[in-house]
Amino acid sequence: MENCLFCMIVAGKIPGDTLYEDERVLAFRDISPQAPQHVLIVPKKHLEGLNDLGQAEDALLGALLRAASQVARLTGIDGSGYRLVSNCGPHACQSVHHLHFHVLGGQQMSGQMV
Numbered sequence: 001m002e003n004c005l006f007c008m009i010v011a012g013k014i015p016g017d018t019l020y021e022d023e024r025v026l027a028f029r030d031i032s033p034q035a036p037q038h039v040l041i042v043p044k045k046h047l048e049g050l051n052d053l054g055q056a057e058d059a060l061l062g063a064l065l066r067a068a069s070q071v072a073r074l075t076g077i078d079g080s081g082y083r084l085v086s087n088c089g090p091h092a093c094q095s096v097h098h099l100h101f102h103v104l105g106g107q108q109m110s111g112q113m114v
């Protein structure tokens, strides 16, 4: 989608620090990390966010979640643990309107949120 930041990263028009890629999914490091390991998992197909997921996206959702666990292994946080977050809408402070999951790890997290 034109003017979508993550579509531009998927298309290679803006550089991304890619960690993992397959035919449906791209994973790259967050530009402003909030944890020692902070990676974004995005579908190559443009979807605004979680509210856009229909039955037709079931396989894609499986691929996104599998990519998250793959990224956890690649970054060495699969054993220590990690958090998977997807902000949806204004109350969640979603700032990029292309579905994405944050993989956060590499430090002990608080039990707040969540």
Ligand code: AMP
Pocket: 005, 014, 016, 029, 030, 031, 032, 033, 040, 086, 087, 093, 094, 095, 096, 097
């Ligand atoms: P959210 O606030 O959940 O929509 O998350 C958007 C994330 O995208 C934020 O954590 C940003 O730091 C991250 N971000 C913004 N621009 C870039 C970029 N060019 N490359 C990588 N991550 C980015």
